[in-house]
Amino acid sequence: MRRTGVFVCHCGSNIAGTVDVERVAKEAAKFPNVVFATDYKYMCSEPGQQVIKDAIKEHNLDRVVVASCSPRMHEPTFRRCLESAGMNPYLFEMANIREHCSWVHPDKEKGTIKSIDLVRKAAAKVVKDEPLQKSSIGITKRALVIGGGIAGIQVALDIADAGFPVTIVEKEPTIGGRMAQIDKTFPTLDCSACILTPKMVDASQHPNIEILSYSEVEKVEGYVGNFDITIRKKARSVDMSKCTGCGTCWEKCPTKVDSEFDMQLGKRKAIYTPFPQAVPNKPVIDRVNCTKFRTGKCGICQKVCPTGAVDYEQQDELITEKYGAIVVATGFNQFDHSVYGEYGYGKYPDVITGLHFERLINASGPTMGKIKRPSDHKIPETVVFIKCVGSRDEAKGKSYCSRTCCMYTAKHATLVHEKIPGSKSYIFYMDVRTPGKGYEEFYKRTAEEYEAQYIRGRVSKVYQKGDKLVVRGEDSLIGRPVEIEADMVVLANAMVAREDAGDLARTLGISYDKDNFFTEAHPKLRPVETHTAGVFLAGACQGPKDIPDSVAQAGAAASKAIGLLSKTQMESDAIVSNVDESRCSGCMICKGICPYKAIDAKLITERVGGKMAERQVAAVNKSLCQGCGACTVACRAGCLNLLGFTNEQILAEVEAVCL
């Protein structure tokens, strides 16, 4: 006979509003092995936990059931509570009568009956619970940062400064990311490159930071503290150890290609660094466009290279390294506005996006910082800005607000006013959203001092008329249609997830939302963690963010990673797989199934017919096992059991509810 105590939580009115908690406790008191049952307003609170501790002493309890919320948040709370009362923390079950009951059922009578059933189930399982012990594993004190934009660079610098080695994997030839493409930053209008490039240089010179540019994460194995990561170092066609970055090769290269960095507005060579301040400042060959790779002729870059660094035979290289923590900082893309027929399906050259505008206004951009429209290089006098292109548009784009567009559009209008005397800017908007320090003031200045005309309404059509673009829309404040003849139209395209975000999420085993942004473990309380232990998030890969927020989040992600890496040993959960050696035939099917390489064969000696004999059985490494349970269903003899979720325990639950 076990002595079980049942504690039913009101969770304020969260549970008690739709479940008769007193009745649940009264019914629970009648269940087999239950010697005590009560209800309390907040079971997780300090006094709530005291109720449990007191009851354990007073009623000599040896099993505890708490009927409250999902175990995700408070299972550790109650386990600690049991531990401090001198019990093994695994002699405990939680019945989720909030998420699984009170929050989803409006009918109090039915909700109460369901709650009673859920508690009956937990009470049946808890008597089968056995005391379990935790084990510990070592940690590889090294972090991997995926993505070398401002978020990734900041994460790497913070972790490296704390004394841990960091590797940045960046798929482009240089680190810097989107921020490197941006000209000025709001709300201070300081030059983006001036504040970014010192950080890039810091990262490249930091003794604890290794930068693997032009590389991608190929495979992730292992688990928190001990990830085995395979990285593909794409063939650069340039030997990094020989190249000095002198630039002779890209000066002499005869092949000109549209520059991705300049948003196709400028040209680069086939052997190139994306921009002058690239880190590492060593080129790559774009094999798709290189004449040597296309036709076999040319080879000029190899001839002119003074150090013989150009290597056409170079192959992709795969390396596998161990890391303790991973920070994902892969950033964002711009929404593709070619779905908008009203803006010309992307066919008018002078209808450009915000990032195009950044390149046009940048001193090292294709127009040397002169705002010239792409079609005929004329300096535009009238510029129309259209906000929310793809944002807040469930029909054609994304349902969310991209957060940054109101501010960068205000910045663009300011720069038009400053750079083109006598120019006029019009901004079509739905709402102006400026939540940030100094942001509202910046917007006000744009509208009042820089005379940008804000028009509240959507644009219904943009069309070419002669060399003008006619922008037709509605001014919804005066309730009239408006038509503006513009020289250039700048669209504030939404920030969207990278197109390969889903693939990376699957490689890492982290979750992502309907828009392919990576999902944080808790929207408020665990904003930089993922549900996968040891994997953290920073920057716009988690959702649209501006530079200050990305840097702040990067610091938070770094501190979480540092917290993990600063431990020498990490406690692993006691809920692991266990082999019944007496029945195991040693077939080792489980070994191939285990994703954590936690199962291996071992030899045991046993007495058979009066003689000692050796036999092979499966053995679980309790430090490596993550308790996924895959092996337990693969085992043909059913001799693998997940401790804490044994077949016996599960069947007890099924019987309690169904019989």
Added chain:
Amino acid sequence: MKYAYYPGCSLHSTGIEYDMSSQLVAGKLGVELKEIPDWNCCGASAGHTTNHLLGLALPARNLAIAEKEGLDVMAPCASCYNRMKTSEVAVKSSEETKAKVAEVTEMEYEGKVGVKSALEVFVKEAGLDAIKSLAVKNLGGMKIAAYYGCLLVRPVGIGFDDPENPMTMDDMVTALGGEAVDWPFKTECCGASLPTAREMVGLKLVYDILTMAQSAGAEAIVTACPLCFMNLDMRQNDLNKKVDNANFQLPVFYFTELMAIAFGEKPAKTGVRKHFVDTSSVLAKYNLK
């Protein structure tokens, strides 16, 4: 192919050329058209602005008659098509609406048959290959602005072509050897009844469309809507009188007229002689007389 034919009020009156040419094209393409017996007004303009249910019930009655015969409806008029399509979608997507409509019309319409525009039937369904193989005359590179108007391909998600840049008529023009000009006013408003009710407001819209077509280099406009046709064709004279420097002589065709002529029909039989703006010179220029 057999369709229940819904001419609506226009094709028996102001848009009789559309009716004449549609019959000819149907004959050539082997599309059998059977006029819906005892059809009633589709309710365009007046019906649905007066009462939502009335706007659904009027076309539903016509659809119910066609459903009895098991035939999909072909409605050449863009407005008729739009009203019938609205009714079809409403009945198909809501049991409650279906019941209400049935109560008002005292007829069952289950949504088993639907409506198609003439452009859909004669170009999309017949296919450009069939059109090319039937053509005995070539439009000879005539520069034509395809004008769809506001109703034919809207609303988004229901129409048969892109709502911002439809191409069905452009493709037809190209298939017959004409040159479909790229212009931005394919789906502009023609003013509908405004040129009558508020003359200068309506005429401005017609003026803008004609001017844009001309500046795109069009020698003719082709349309698939009797009201668009009437505004673009009949109002040119008005504009020439009332607007300084206006001197429009831009022929307007129904797409079916051009198809019928290319298929070898005598232009007079297609109805082009009934237009306000002379069509003979442009047809003569390209040996289509």
